[in-house]
Amino acid sequence: MSSEKLGFEESLNEKVINAGRCAGCAACVVVCPFLCLEYSGETPRLVKDCQSCGICPRVCPRYEWDLQKVEEQVFGRNRSQTEEFGVSRRVVLAKAVNNKILEACQDGGLVSALLTFALENKIVEAAVVSGIDQEKPFRAVPKLATTFEEVLKCSGTRYTYSANLLALKEAIKQKKTSLAFVGTPCHIQALRKIELIPLKKYVTPIKFVIGLMCTESFTYKGLIETEVKNKLKISPEQIKKMNIKGKIMIQTKSGEEKVLSLKEAKIHTRQGCHHCQDFSSELADISAGGLGLTGWTFTIIRTQKGEEMFQAAEKAGAIKTKPIDMDAKSWKLLHLLSRKKRGL
Numbered sequence: 001m002s003s004e005k006l007g008f009e010e011s012l013n014e015k016v017i018n019a020g021r022c023a024g025c026a027a028c029v030v031v032c033p034f035l036c037l038e039y040s041g042e043t044p045r046l047v048k049d050c051q052s053c054g055i056c057p058r059v060c061p062r063y064e065w066d067l068q069k070v071e072e073q074v075f076g077r078n079r080s081q082t083e084e085f086g087v088s089r090r091v092v093l094a095k096a097v098n099n100k101i102l103e104a105c106q107d108g109g110l111v112s113a114l115l116t117f118a119l120e121n122k123i124v125e126a127a128v129v130s131g132i133d134q135e136k137p138f139r140a141v142p143k144l145a146t147t148f149e150e151v152l153k154c155s156g157t158r159y160t161y162s163a164n165l166l167a168l169k170e171a172i173k174q175k176k177t178s179l180a181f182v183g184t185p186c187h188i189q190a191l192r193k194i195e196l197i198p199l200k201k202y203v204t205p206i207k208f209v210i211g212l213m214c215t216e217s218f219t220y221k222g223l224i225e226t227e228v229k230n231k232l233k234i235s236p237e238q239i240k241k242m243n244i245k246g247k248i249m250i251q252t253k254s255g256e257e258k259v260l261s262l263k264e265a266k267i268h269t270r271q272g273c274h275h276c277q278d279f280s281s282e283l284a285d286i287s288a289g290g291l292g293l294t295g296w297t298f299t300i301i302r303t304q305k306g307e308e309m310f311q312a313a314e315k316a317g318a319i320k321t322k323p324i325d326m327d328a329k330s331w332k333l334l335h336l337l338s339r340k341k342r343g344l
């Protein structure tokens with residue numbers, strides 16, 4: 001690969017960050033063997049002399065991205081022309097059975113149900129997820145969850161950015177040997193590039209990867225401070241849940257329901273999201289999304305690993321499923337959003 005021995009400045013800084021294409025995934029920060037990079041303001045920054053080892057450009061999802069190569073590595077084949085949302089084995093609607101999960105989750109709670117099932121059955125020691133900042137309510141931050149309660153605390157969606165790979169680094173530091181990983185498509189792309197090298201330290205502990213569907217994420221200042229706090233006059237501490245289904249719906253802790261225009265909020269989309277081509281986490285073991293549904297998670301099982309995990313949870317009664325109706329809006333929306341993200 002041409003980036004073999006390039007340094008950070010001439011690769012990522014010039015071609016990705018200064019070009020406004022950085023997703024903010026933090027993969028470069030995580031893998032630098034010389035700890036040259038720091039992560040602040042959702043951007044990596046050089047804090048000491050780069051040793052030009054060439055590692056960081058090799059994990060960046062926005063630098064020399066080769067979908068065919070990564071797909072070959074994950075699935076052993078490339079998608080066919082008809083597989084518009086990527087390779088899959090089974091597509092199904094799923095939901096958690098546990099009422100506490102159903103209460104806390106975003107859609108059907110499939111993600112939290114799989115994580116708690118894997119933790120309780122000792123398939124994994126911890127789950128790399130995203131939680132809520134203690135100081136800035138509804139700001140997403142990377143977290144490591146090791147118990148049912150911790151998974152539950154992190155359930156639901158924050159539409160700001162969370163560099164979950166930083167929690168993976170923390171898990172490795174804590175010497176965790178079996179992990180589940182949850183992230184947005186940009187995280188999964190970076191993770192798959194880490195697998196391609198492979199950087200075994202990060203790859204070996206990961207038992208399965210759940211990718212969330214994602215149209216975009218927003219700046220905290222724009223979405224929470226400008227739209228929710230200033231426009232709707234809701235203090236961020238009061239947000240109970242936020243969901244996007246064509247419009248931004250906010251539920252407050254006192255039971256109010258408020259709506260924001262998604263179209264207007266789009267001015268707060270993070271710059272790096274405009275360069276993103278993956279809607280449905282096309283490289284995950286299992287992908288999960290809402291796609292306009294209520295109370296169910298639209299689920300795409302893509303790999304054998306994903307299928308084994310899902311089947312085990314289903315067999316144990318931790319989740320229930322219902323077939324996809326291919327005439328339904330959600331099925332069409334998945335195709336539409338996948339094409340749209342690819343600029344088609």
Ligand SMILES: Cc1cc2nc3c(=O)[nH]c(=O)nc-3n(C[C@H](O)[C@H](O)[C@H](O)COP(=O)(O)OP(=O)(O)OC[C@H]3O[C@@H](n4cnc5c(N)ncnc54)[C@H](O)[C@@H]3O)c2cc1C
Pocket residue numbers: 104105106107108109110111112113129130131140154155156157158159160161162164182183184212213214215216217288289290291292297298
């Ligand atoms: C930024 C963002 C944008 C999304 N956009 C869409 C969309 O356009 N269309 C669509 O169909 N679905 C979208 N989703 C996915 C959707 O909101 C749900 O996460 C998904 O349907 C799973 O629901 P669940 O009830 O099974 O998950 P839950 O059981 O509620 O678990 C959700 C998991 O998401 C993690 N999480 C929460 N916020 C973040 C974050 N900011 N970054 C990374 N991980 C996070 C939590 O750690 C938790 O483990 C988006 C998710 C995110 C994070």
Ligand code: SF4
Pocket residue numbers: 006007008031032033034035036037050051052053054055056057
């Ligand atoms: S030393 Fe660090 S910053 Fe420099 S190229 Fe290697 S990984 Fe990148």
Ligand code: SF4
Pocket residue numbers: 012016017021022023024025026027028029043044059060061062063190
């Ligand atoms: S996209 Fe990720 S890996 Fe690439 S420069 Fe940005 S933070 Fe680093």
Ligand code: SF4
Pocket residue numbers: 023161184185186187214215216217272273276277278
């Ligand atoms: S659109 Fe979603 S997946 Fe793409 S860069 Fe933004 S947060 Fe990441």
